[in-house]
Amino acid sequence: MxxxxxxxxxxxxxxxxxxxxxxxxxxxxxPTRQIRYWEEKQIIESLPEKEGKNRKYDYKNIKKMLLIKELLDEGYTLDSASEKIKKRMELIEKTLDKLNKKGSC
Amino acid sequence: MxxxxxxxxxxxxxxxxxxxxxxxxxxxxxPTRQIRYWEEKQIIESLPEKEGKNRKYDYKNIKKMLLIKELLDEGYTLDSASEKIKKRMELIEKTLDKLNKKGSC
DNA sequence: ACAAACATTGTAAATTATTTACAATTGCAA
DNA sequence: TTGCAATTGTAAATAATTTACAATGTTTGT
Structure with missing residues (x-):
């Protein structure tokens, strides 16, 4: 439908x-180099692609990077930024799931 | 701010x-081949990049492609689909501009 | 100042993806 | 069947990414 x-x-x-x-x-x-570094440190995780293929990211990924970036600017370490973000990310996920079922806003 | x-x-x-x-x-x-064909026929237009560089598309572009695709399935020609879409695209643009100023919805 | 841990950046070689251009093919309507 | 619109195929050149190894900054505690 x-x-x-x-x-x-x-x-x-x-x-x-x-x-x-x-x-x-x-x-x-x-910078791309920094994105790869964050991924290497498991702060973010690109979508599952076959080994060697190019990384792809979804909306949630990108949103997360922006949040991490903000916190780094405020003086957080990568790990603490990642930790601090968790609730926020869950909220984003939940919001997406919910609005997704409705289709629009 | x-x-x-x-x-x-x-x-x-x-x-x-x-x-x-x-x-x-x-x-x-x-298919990518079809996207390039549509661009060649000036139905869509990727963001301005230097000659030889890879094409990039924005939200409006993508939205337009989806609309074109629907109309083609309904039997429209490329040109007539493109024509029929114009008002719709203007609406999308206007909506984006407006909501953009507010920041969220 | 010094060490140590954290974070970032540089780069080369191999690989993947895209571009461009030329051509072939398909489907449909006059 | 002829002509046009739309799509698809592909090869060679180019652009972009991956991976791995290494170097360089930066901060914090002692």
Whole structure:
């Protein structure tokens, strides 16, 4: 069945969104090298792709990077930033799941 | 100044969003070859990049492709689909601009 | 000042993805 | 069947990413 359209924003889109590392860097102003480093330290985790293939990130990933970046600027360490963010990320996930079922907002 | 956060969705994000052709293909289920063809026919237009560099698309682009795809399935030609979509695209633009100023919805 | 841990950055070689251009193919309507 | 619109195939060149190893900054505690 078709979802209700034309309202301000479709979360359908966000659900399907995937972005490569170069574009994420462009969006967030975080160097690709740093993104890879964070991933190596397991602060973030790109979508599961086959070994050697290019990393892809979803909306949640990108949102998380932006939050981490903010906290780093405030003086947090990577680990403590990651810890502090957890509740926030859960909220984002929950919001996405919920709005997803409705289709729009 | 900082925008109001934590509400259901941030349009800030959409404004900055850029996506490569491979990911657009993955999101929309339109083959990359077809996306390039549509661009060649000037049905869509990727963001301005230097000659030879990889194409990037924004939210509006992607939305347009999805609309075109729907109309093609309904039997429209590319040109007539493109024509029919115009009002719709203007609405999307206007909505984005408006919500953009508010920051969230 | 010094060490130690944390964070970032540089880079080369191999690989993956995209571009561009030329061509072939398909489907449909006059 | 002829013509046009739309799509698809592909090879060579180029762009972008991955991976791994290493170097460099930065902060904190002693």
């Amino acid at each position: 078709k979802q209700k359209e034309n309202l301000s924003f479709d979360f359908d889109f966000l659900e399907k969104l995937v972005v490569g590392i170069g574009e994420v860097s462009q969006i967030t102003d975080i | 900082k925008q109001k956060e934590n509400l259901s969705f941030d349009f800030d994000f959409l404004e900055k969003l850029v996506v490569g052709i491979g990911e657009v293909s993955q999101i929309t289920d339109i």
